[in-house]
Amino acid sequence: MVKRIASTFGIVILIGFFGYCWFLPEKVSAALIKADKVVVIKSKRLLILMRDGEILKAYKIALGKQPKGHKTNAGDRKTPEGSYILDSRNPDSKFHRSIHISYPNESDILNAQKLGVSPGGAIMIHGLPDSLASIGKTHRTWDWTDGCIAVTNTEIEQIWRLVPDGTPIEIKP
Numbered sequence: 001m002v003k004r005i006a007s008t009f010g011i012v013i014l015i016g017f018f019g020y021c022w023f024l025p026e027k028v029s030a031a032l033i034k035a036d037k038v039v040v041i042k043s044k045r046l047l048i049l050m051r052d053g054e055i056l057k058a059y060k061i062a063l064g065k066q067p068k069g070h071k072t073n074a075g076d077r078k079t080p081e082g083s084y085i086l087d088s089r090n091p092d093s094k095f096h097r098s099i100h101i102s103y104p105n106e107s108d109i110l111n112a113q114k115l116g117v118s119p120g121g122a123i124m125i126h127g128l129p130d131s132l133a134s135i136g137k138t139h140r141t142w143d144w145t146d147g148c149i150a151v152t153n154t155e156i157e158q159i160w161r162l163v164p165d166g167t168p169i170e171i172k173p
Contacts, residue, residue, distance in 0.1 A: 033051060033056065033162070034051070034162055034163070034164050034167075035049035035050060035051055035056055035057075035162050035163045035164075035167055036050065036051050036052065036167065036168075037049075037050040037051075037167065037168050037169070037170070038050070038086065038125075038163060038167055038168070038169040038170070039169070039170050039172065040061070040079075040149060040169065040170070040171040040172065041172050042063055042067055042079060042081070042171065042172065042173055043172075043173055045060055045061050045062070045063065045140065046058055046059070046060065046061065047059045047061045047125070047149060047151065047159075049159070049162055049163065056162065057158065057159075057162065059151050059155050059159070060137070060140050060151075061140065061149050061150060061151055062139055062140050062142065062143050062144055062145060062149075062150040063079045063143045063145060063147075063148075063149060063150075064077045064078050064079040064143060064145050064146060064147035064148065065077040065143055065144060065145070065146070066078045066143075067079060067143045068173075069081075069173075070082070070173075071103065071108070071119075071120065071123070071147055072108075072111060072112060072115060072117065072119070073112055073115065073117035073118060073119060073120060074117070074118040074119065074120030074121075075120065075146075076120070076147070077145075077146050077147055078147055079123070079145075079147050079148070079149060079171065080101070080103045080104075080108065080123060080147070080171055081171050081172065081173055082103075082105065082107070082108070082170075082171060083105070083168065083169075083170050083171075084101045084102040084103055084105060084168070084169050084170075084171065085101075085102040085166060085167070085168055085169065086099050086100065086101060086102075086125070086163060086165060086166070086167045086168075086169050087100055087101075087102045087165060087166065088100045088165060089160065089165065090124075093124070093126055093127075094129055094130075095124070095126035095127050095128060095129055095148075095150070095156075096126065096127030096128060096129070096130065096133065096153040096156055097126065097127055097153075097156045097157065097160050098124040098125065098126035098127075098148075098156075099124060099125045099126070099156075099159065099160065099163065100122075100123070100124055101123045101124060101125065101149075101169060101171075103119075103120075103121065103123040104119035104120070104121060120147070123147050123148055123149075124148045124149070125148070125149045125150075125151065125156070125159060126145075126148055126149070126150055126151075126156060127150070127151060127152060127153040127155070127156035127157075128150065128152060128153055133153050136152050136154075137152055139152070149171075
């Protein structure tokens, strides 16, 4: 009887060990994979997370209400174009969560000065306001932000985990 219990216990331990080894590497490696670049293609309404030149994830997006062209001044409702950094985040954003884009850069500031306008700021990748969270992917049927890049709340949660502060973002026309 003791031998049978010991044998059964050994088999359970062995199965547990193999199960642990089988599933653990995938979970650990998935937890370590972070994007090293974000690319936005405005004309395709697409945000792409990259790692070592490979696509990790892609998301459909909504843009500023005036999506064509580069943002030049506050209130123009355009999403900027160019190279920036994702430099900070707000877990308590009125748009669920938000990740700040380092717009305006030096070139944007100089251009705005030449035009005699303010370049604006507060450009983010963000989710949906709590009052509209239930519309989910439907938000992408029109460009509705003031220049930000919008995804669903589930998507901003994923992006939040996969994109560390300091990640470069390239926003293309």
